[in-house]
Amino acid sequence: MNTTWGEIEHAGLHEIRGPLVLVRGVQGVGWDESVRLRSTSGDTRAGTVLEVDRDLAVVQVLEGTQGLDLEGTTVGFAGEVLHVPVGDAWLGRVCNGRGEPLDGGPPVLAGTRAAVGGQPINPTLREPPRDPVMTGVSVVDALTTLVRGQKLPVFSVAGLPHLQLATQIAAQASAGDEPFAVVFAAMGLTHADGAAVIDALEERSARGELVLLLNTADDPVIERLLTPRIALTVAEHLAYAGGRHVLVVMADMTSYAEALREVSAVRGEIPGRRAYPGYLYSDLASLYERCGRIRGLPGSVTLLPVLTMPAGDITHPVPDLTGYITEGQVVLSPEVHARGIYPPVDPLASLSRLMRHGAGAGRTRPDHLDLAAQLLAALSRSRQVRELAELLGAAALSETDQQYLDFEGAVEEGLLDQGTTESRSLDDTLDRAWQAVGRLPRRELSALDPLMVAAHLDVAADRGVGEEP
Amino acid sequence: MSAATATTGTIARVSGPLVEVEGLAGVAMFDVVDLGPRELPGEVVSIRDGVLTVQAYEYTGGLRPGHPARARGEPLSVPLGPGLLGHVFDGLLRPLSGMPAFLPPRPVGGGTTPGEWHFEAAADPGARLAEGDRLGTVDPHGAMPLPILVPPHVSGELTWVAGSGTYAADAVVARVGDTDVALTQRWPVRLPRPYRSRGYDARPLHTGQRVVDLLFPVARGSAVGVPGGFGTGKTVLLQQIAKWCDADVIVYVGCGERGNEMAEVVSELSELRDPRTGGPLAERTVVIANTSNMPMMARESSVYTGMTVAEYFRDQGRHVVLIADSTSRWAEALRELASRTGTMPAEEGYPADLASSLAAFYERAGEVTTLGGTVGSVTVIGAVSPPGGDLTEPVTSQTERFVRCLWSLDHDLAYARHYPALSWTGSFSRDADMLGGWFIHHGDPEWARRRARMSGLLAEADRLTSLAELVGAGTLPGHERVVMLAGRLLRLVVLQQNALSPNDVTCGPAKGAALGDAVLAVVDQCERLVESGVPATAVEEVDFGPLVRARSDTGADDAEGVNALLDEVLKRLAQLT
Secondary structure: OOOOOOOOEEEOEEEEEOOEEEEOOOOOOOOOEEEEEEOOOOOEEEEEEEEEEOOEEEEEEOOOOOOOOOOOOEEEEEEEEOEEEEOHHHOOEEEEOOOOEOOOOOOOOOOEEEEOOOOOEOHHHEOOOOOEEEOOOHHHHHHOOEEOOOEOOEEEOOOOOHHHHHHHHHHHOEEOOEOEEEEEEEEEEOHHHHHHHHHHOHHHHHOOOEEEEEEEOOOOOOHHHHHHHHHHHHHHHHHHHOOOEEEEEEEOHHHHHHHHHHHHHHHOOOEOHHHOEOOHHHHHHHHHOOOEOEOOOOOEEEEEEEEEOHHHOOOOHHHHHHHHHOOEEEEEOHHHHHOOOOOOEOOOOOEEOOHHHHOOOOOOOOOHHHHHHHHHHHHHHHHHHHHHHHHHOHHHOOHHHHHHHOHHHHHHHHHHOOOOOOOOOHHHHHHHHHHHHOOOOHHHOOOOOHHHHHHHHHHHHHHOOOOOO | OOHHHOOEEEEEEEEOOEEEEEOOOOOOOOEEEEEOOOOEEEEEEEEEOOEEEEEEOOOOOOOOOOOEEEEEEEEOEEEEOOOOOOOEEOOOOOEOOOOOOEOOOOOOOOOOOOOEEEEEEOOOOOOEEOOOOEEEEEOOOOOOOEEEEOOOOOOEEEEEEOOOEEEEOOOEEEEEOOEEEEOOEEEEOOOOOOOOEEEOOOOEEOOOOHHHHHHOOEEOOOEEEEEOOOOOOHHHHHHHHHHHOOOOEEEEEEEEEOHHHHHHHHHHHHHOEOOOOOOEHHHHEEEEEEEOOOOHHHHHHHHHHHHHHHHHHHOOOOEEEEEEEOHHHHHHHHHHHHHHOOOOEOHHHOEOOHHHHHHHHHOOOEEEEOOOOOEEEEEEEEEEOOHHHOOOOHHHHHHHHHOOEEOOEOHHHHHOOOOOOEOOOOOEEOOHHHHHHHHHOOOOOOHHHHHHHHHHHHHHHHHHHHHHHHHOHHHOOHHHHHHHHHHHHHHHHHHOOOOOOOOOOOOOHHHHHHHHHHHHHHHHHHHHHHHOOOOHHHHHOOOOHHHHOHHHHOOOOOHHHHHHHHHHHHHHHHOOO
16 A cells, blocks of 8 residues: 555564464564565465564464465565555545455555554544534434534444444435535445445445445454554544545444454453453544544544444443443334334433534524433333333323323334435424424423423424424 | 763564663663653663563554663653643643644653743742742732742752742742752652641532532542443533532543543633632643543553642642542553553452552542641542443452542433432442531531431432332322432432533532521421321422422522522422411
């Protein structure tokens, strides 16, 4: 990738173990430097320097070491850490997890290169996130608004349509009239899933608004550690140099973390919780923290990591540490899924911590925040009432509680449930929310200004929809 | 520090942040070594057979065997002087303002905030001065005058002192004995700063959070652990305390936390006014921002850096609150370091000395008589982020042993949108008894009795609520239903606090006491009614609205307003008879 390789290619390896190659007799090789290996049969592979001890370099081979031998393999060192080309040339491209074309096109070239590791953003120059990314997905836009510069993960379990939801958001998301792009980093996806993603995002790709990096489940595991880093490096340039609002979708982070664990085990590191390395938090943070907005620069980087919780366990290290770093979470629920609702989001377990800055007057609609708070409060009561009804029987409920009993169902059917290619406008979404809360007695709408209630519900009764100038 | 003392060696091995250096003599453990051509700082973590193992504070990509390594001849030290308050620093106390948007690996550097400060001498040449005596003051007429003191271990005759004027932060302004004293003094972060004696006169740190001030109070100079899983509102609670507690100086250490959150803290602190000085709250605050993607070793040092800054202000007779969010990230950095150096792991991979590291950190809290004879304090509030919300994990369980107060945040309360989600069953305050004595002589003799009654009612209400879930509330006798009502009212009226409501964001001692007393008065009245034969259902159906809204309808110090609303509710109850 536009890298000038060192003149000297070292021949003769010392040892090969798992994805690691030990090279003796090296000089002037730096840690984390990028490496190119050429096997006896002539194919080349990429690697990085894991450790350099006097004249011995330990190299981690990205594509795996299958077919490498001690005698015929040559090793070249780049003299710098791994860089990728960055620029608009990435838009509209489909590449593998190392950034090599899968779409039959030429290699991605650009005048500017950047180190994939990135550098931490100076906290004093961070602009607190303020404006929404509209996803066209009602439950997200209404109740857990995604804010530009935020990191908001989707927590799911195997068998739920999280990938479909992530793809739908990637296809539909926009930032008003401002330039927008999506970088989709697929990690450990099956070929079928990968094909579905390519298919669903075809239109966006054709418009030149998409970069797709596809690491499939049978690709080398180490490559998976690189995929999100390339995606973020490309995204940062599209955002801060290109002035775009960039949404980076990373699916599936659990596959990423498992790759990290596998590599850590090969390196012989002391395992931490559930055998994940002790630096899992720092490593995840080095990805998630690359979102944000920067004072004085246009654009933003917004992150939507998707992760499956093994056995639905939210205390598993991957969702747990993710939750500590990210700014909220969208939680998918098997119960909601079983009721045939798509997307099967559990609104009460979901939260967007930055929503109060990114929604409301001047951002989305003046009634948005109060409406969302009222809807969630009513939903919480609805759930309590349902539990009570299961214990005591619905007949024992008070008249008010009776009206709460079917509220959750109304929200799921009226607001949550939507087609996998259906993009709803914010007005449509919020009007649906009004219709849902409108089923409750007026005295129960204590979080809402009575004037606002009258404006939305009384007019809605006449026209069948809510009203907002 | 100076070129004359530096010796140079050669890098032999690089494995991530762990670097081996050969040929460097006369270097002590924990001394700082500058690595490679970019002079990346690192700390000596082991010495064996002429080979130093150095843990780098920065990303070491590109560092290679053969690169030079220079010893600085001192352990990690930070510059303490003017330009700390109101500014943001990284974990090594390097100023972040003025740095580029993306932070490159960089040397330790001088580290002072650029600018000039107005200094006025307070001692005359010829005077005999001891350590901790005042030489003069920077910005003597500002909101936060900064005393310049004779450094620890220095004493003698003041042979020269600079005249009033403006000076750079590193300017020498006096000579005591044969030691030059500059506006800015360096101090090694891992070494606690000396003081004359420790004091144990308990007086409360008023936090403005009712659940803390009324139930789990903290004394100045005490140590608090705040465990809570993600989403329990830990950071919001700590930020509220940073904004509204009655300390003189706040040192806020963001240790491995979110960058957007640090940006939020900084921007909110610059917008909010300090009620005592009228200036921005930022001017009493030092922010140390080590976000979670900054190098791990700088995270390890950031809590010590923050503590050293806190002690510096303590030594000037200030009452300082050090907030560390989160100590778990610090402990994880210790674990990562131990794992890389091949130390034998103990519980969950943490090093065996985790407990002593935590103890040493929390023991740097305290109220002291300073070397200069004034009284200052450092109160430490450390957040703990237990993995999976598991409170039995090593960092949480060890922290509990060394702190005097524990504010345990509860996931179920947060889920029910009860904020601050401070659990009254899982928290404790070992300062409460002592502080009860203080309140007797300082205007609130009822404090301890009120606390005992509220705790009792909350515990009894919890017990009855779980009973009622089994048998139905209707089957409980009237007075027990009043206890359940009392628990509900205490939660809604006293314990919950809305960080977004201008009136409720903080709460003065008088209003807090009035709210507590109001609920207890209503509960007493309800008990009397039920005893006199009024059905419990009738009591429960009374509209307690005015009382529930009291915290957001009255100003932060408006006890009178609370009492007026109480009267309204008592009148409604009176109509039941």
